[in-house]
Amino acid sequence: MTSVTFAGVRKTYGDAVALAGLDLAIEPGEFVALLGPSGSGKTTTLNLLAGLIDADDGEIRIGGRVVNDVTPDRRDIAMVFQNYALYPHLTVFENLEFPLRARDRRVAATVVEAKVDRVAGTLGLGDLLHRYPKELSGGQQQRVALGRAMIREPKVFLLDEPLSNLDARLRIRMRRDIKALHEAIGSTIVYVTHDQAEAMTLATRIAVFAEGRLQQFASPAEIYARPANLFVAGFLGEREPVLMAGRIETGDGLAFVAPDGRLALDAAAARHLAPFAGRPVVLCIRAEALRPSRGTDGADGAVVAQVELSGPDAILYCRLDGGAEVVARADPADGFAKGDRIGLTADAARLTAFDPTTGAALRAGE
Numbered sequence: 562m563t564s565v566t567f568a569g570v571r572k573t574y575g576d577a578v579a580l581a582g583l584d585l586a587i588e589p590g591e592f593v594a595l596l597g598p599s600g601s602g603k604t605t606t607l608n609l610l611a612g613l614i615d616a617d618d619g620e621i622r623i624g625g626r627v628v629n630d631v632t633p634d635r636r637d638i639a640m641v642f643q644n645y646a647l648y649p650h651l652t653v654f655e656n657l658e659f660p661l662r663a664r665d666r667r668v669a670a671t672v673v674e675a676k677v678d679r680v681a682g683t684l685g686l687g688d689l690l691h692r693y694p695k696e697l698s699g700g701q702q703q704r705v706a707l708g709r710a711m712i713r714e715p716k717v718f719l720l721d722e723p724l725s726n727l728d729a730r731l732r733i734r735m736r737r738d739i740k741a742l743h744e745a746i747g748s749t750i751v752y753v754t755h756d757q758a759e760a761m762t763l764a765t766r767i768a769v770f771a772e773g774r775l776q777q778f779a780s781p782a783e784i785y786a787r788p789a790n791l792f793v794a795g796f797l798g799e800r801e802p803v804l805m806a807g808r809i810e811t812g813d814g815l816a817f818v819a820p821d822g823r824l825a826l827d828a829a830a831a832r833h834l835a836p837f838a839g840r841p842v843v844l845c846i847r848a849e850a851l852r853p854s855r856g857t858d859g860a861d862g863a864v865v866a867q868v869e870l871s872g873p874d875a876i877l878y879c880r881l882d883g884g885a886e887v888v889a890r891a892d893p894a895d896g897f898a899k900g901d902r903i904g905l906t907a908d909a910a911r912l913t914a915f916d917p918t919t920g921a922a923l924r925a926g927e
């Protein structure tokens with residue numbers, strides 16, 4: 562297992578900064594997702610690691626060795642792209658053995674066979690070895706592409722949006738396959754995606770990029786629960802959170818007060834948000850942070866404007882009494898309906914407050 566390190570790595574194209582001083586230390590055997598919107602620097606990072614482009618500045622290490630001047634074929638990495646392009650005129654077996662034969666023409670047939678068998682076994686391709694790519698489903702083709710990368714037993718796998726050509730259900734199945742594969746082989750994986758759900762389910766840690774800068778590098782749970790800034794808070798999660806500017810007030814019970822709405826905060830808020838009382842903040846409010854209730858005793862009033870069933874949840878689009886729109890999650894069995902007058906209590910442990918000027922998260926005690 563191999564570590565990967567970027568230290569002060571910078572890449573520009575003319576005046577355009579593709580990557581501004583990246584520092585990132587990936588532990589051996591980690592599965593790291595590089596996540597961010599289009600143009601944020603993910604592919605630049607991957608291409609620098611692969612050696613397909615050169616850094617202007619900084620140092621890149623694979624397993625402790627500085628590789629800035631090492632050619633791609635000597636970096637001991639394998640790449641799988643979005644367009645995995647199998648050789649159409651070769652069978653699955655021939656596609657899998659290709660990298661071995663390309664490296665060493667005289668490699669023994671028994672060695673090739675043993676390696677292909679092992680990789681095919683890990684990926685569940687054993688019964689498909691005689692087929693041609695056009696006789697395979699999209700998911701099977703993608704597994705062959707992964708197998709072709711695995712066969713040379715590289716130290717690090719680089720995957721660039723490998724699932725984006727597959728339909729939604731297959732993508733979810735392949736996610737499980739890739740995760741199982743990582744657990745089976747234990748190699749270090751660096752995986753580029755703009756799909757936050759993919760990053761959340763696959764990665765041991767997620768590196769979130771925006772505009773060529775690393776915004777946060779942490780576990781999926783940490784990134785979701787404790788986003789470092791407003792960009793990360795907005796980018797993670799199935800549904801965009803509501804970001805509302807206002808103040809934490811301590812008067813009549815602790816509350817968040819915005820010009821167009823008020824939210825009562827529960828007791829846990831005393832520790833979590835009370836230190837920021839009186840100062841302007843932007844609050845990130847996710848649906849699961851709001852608890853709807855019948856009647857408005859001890860909670861602030863809202864009206865349900867729309868209900869959306871989303872699998873096991875009912876998503877309530879609500880209007881606070883002051884007019885602000887928020888989204889709450891409920892159990893469909895509770896039967897909330899459009900037009901209902903409800904109470905909303907915020908679970909402060911699930912709220913994050915941000916500095917309106919810098920966008921950085923405010924943490925009690927920091």
Ligand SMILES: Nc1ncnc2c1ncn2[C@@H]1O[C@H](COP(=O)(O)OP(=O)(O)OP(=O)(O)O)[C@@H](O)[C@H]1O
Nearest residue numbers: 574577578579598599600601602603604605606755
């Ligand atoms: N060869 C190039 N010449 C000029 N600018 C480039 C080149 N390659 C990348 N860039 C710019 O560098 C920035 C980062 O690009 P990069 O491809 O790393 O983004 P990305 O996060 O991978 O985006 P995507 O998800 O769209 O692939 C972008 O602004 C892009 O336009």
